[in-house]
Amino acid sequence: MNIPETAELIVPIAIRNVPIVTGMVEQSATIFGLDKEGAQNLGLAAEEVFNVLASAARPDEKIRIVVRQGGYYVEVACYFSRHAIPITALNITKIPDPDDESDIENLGIILAAKVVDRLQLVRSRQGEMALRFTIERRYPEQVIPSGIPPAGHYSVGEGGFEEIKQFASRVSGMYGANSPGFFRFPGKIVDMVKSREFGVLLALDGKGNVGGGMLWKWGGKMIDSFGPYIFTPQPGLVGEIVQGVLEKVGRKGAVCIVNRMPGDDLLRNFFEELVESCPANRIRTTACHPPLYRQLEEDTGSVAYVHPEVEIFVKECYERLVLPRSVVATTHAGEFIEPHAAFGVQVDKKQNLAVISTIVAGIDAEEVLAGYVASLYDEGITRLEFEIDLGDETTPVLVPALHAVGFIPCYVLPWGGRGDILVFECQGPRGF
Template sequence: MPGRQAVELTLPIQTEFLPVATACVEQTAQAYGMGRVETMHLMLAVEEVLSFLAARLSGGHHLMKLHCHNGRYYMEVVCRFPSNVLPVGAFNITSTVSADDEQSLAEMGLLLAARTADHLAVSAKNGDMEIRFVKNRQYPALPTIPASVAMQGSSRIVEPAPELIKQFAARVAGKYERQAPEYFQAPGKVADMVASGDYGVSLVADGKNNIMAGIFWRNGKQMAEAAGPYVFCDEADAAVQAVEGCLQRLARTSVLCLVIQQPTPDMPAGYFEPLAQDGSVLYRQLAEDNGTLVYAHPIFADYLTDGYRNLFLPRDIRRVENQGEKQSPHSAFAVRMDRPASRVVMESIWAGEDALAVVEQHIQALRQEGFREIYFHLDTGVPEQALLSPALSANGFEPAWIVPWGGEGDILVLAHREEESC
């Protein structure tokens, strides 16, 4: 894919321009190679946002900027407009529609748009509000391939050609099954993820180009997050070669650290230190960390201070708490579910005054769904998120570990203790 493809359109927030907005999304999605179903979902999202805004913003002089980005394995549509009239509460998984509630009926389209997106984000800056819808491309089903193979010849690090990446993904899915991230079920998607530049992979192969081991990671601005290592042979050094290949590649980037969540039993000793006490999250410093600002509510400030001291990370902790200032009335949270592992991660989309009740509603719904592990990722680089701390603590969330540079700043991972929820 030559460079980063993007299409932008600015149009009046008026119902007459609905066909223009949806046609832009449709034609762009077709040019990006998106399927019909994914295209229809993105068209619906833009149509509902523009319709909602047009019904509430009078005067006809307001403009919406539409941005369509080709991520190769996904398409992102961004709507930006100069208003905070969007009811962010409609984006919660706990939102419902009642025939007796006119407001909920008016927000039904936004709720449907949010449910059809694979990822949703809302932000505000300089008087503008921005909503991002992401839809993943659909890929063919996983081909059948042996999970393990007898090595032929000596093992070596190989360049990640698309066919080798697809072979690697298929072997991961075959051997590790539900223990591996879901995207390994679509080898073509994994190849596109690497080709996009968002992800990297270190592959070890034998003399016949049979993949013996590998490790896969997401490239961030300051942090890389890896999955693996995955080993498909009895060669003792295969995992070591894969990890060292990963570290060598990352050493040529601006990434400061590498984090591995849920490492496999094939992880060689001596390369990482634990972030979580049970060893389920590993960490390695790759370059000098000159520090950053951390916004923390007093409830979690002491934990963060001790955590940074143990990690030898320089951080300037700024204490943040509400001092009577007016907040947004509504909160919204994103939820990432891993049903096979019975694990879910919550993140803030929008912080508001009703956070205590909305978090409680999410916890109740997720427990009823049978999720045993519930985590919240609190971004310490966003001061508004620090204000969520009292609501999270009251609902039974406690600090578990810190992920350096996991978001805008560091991520404070909170684990939910069911017996202490309010």
């Protein structure tokens, strides 16, 4: 039986439709492979979001809900008018005021964020908003193979599912905290590759043994890569794997490939260091191995909107990377700015890392950011990064707030978002 990849529902935003929304999301999630707990949590998140919208929506407003299976995850996307949800409801560190009825109503978004793996709000240029939340399938950790694979001649190939699982287990066992946490779940890596959102290339000896490999995630103009991870000391194997990956991803529309957390120094002969591309005496990175970058196709240029406080820094980064950019310094000239800011955060506890990004830039950004930093430090997360999309002209206004809270610019990630991403790093909480 062929299982569809999406399910869709359009209903008026009214309390009476809560059971319809919850039932549709839970049933779809179950069909798409989530276990009972995951499906119920996804249904709960949809219910909480719908309740918040219903408390504020006009009688004639409708919501479009799309449930999509991505192989290793199930995503729910809720599309609605940009005026249907209070921005303050999206800050999950905000403590509701029991005397404020609107705060209690908006608590649903906080609850939704707590039961899903990822929550993201996207605002389109047409004014519609999409609130996306995702739960990943649960996978067992697999016993890590002991020792290095046997000596032999390893050549590059895609490999089968069992070889992909062996690759993931060896990465987790040999590289530990210097590798992404998802390698602890070999079955998940298989489903990531099957989803076609990821690709993999392995070093194989034809006898079921894996001597290394590299994983990458397809994107728009930027491809994220992981590795290469090497388990056997065969001369030239690193170059064969990297060259094989470059051939796979080349001429596919991507302008560059990056590696944000190389496990060692193996890529330095093939990629450029992004941190070194910026003024080294003005930054500090907590990563053991700085992020790396390689151009795949001609970069025809773009516009980068920056705040004057980071203009020189960004220009120097572009000059060292030889990237054609029109840098536009933006200043506030009295135009309307949203009163309330909202941010999203992704946490990798194994890496002790949290990455914060903008949902909405607002006047109270400094206060909200300070709350995020304090909350994350209280949870023991001490590596904090903030990403500003230089292709979004509404975000440069956040730079003074970032500086006030303790963030400094670290490097530019070409084509990491709508445009380039300027990555900030927190030097420690201030004032609390």
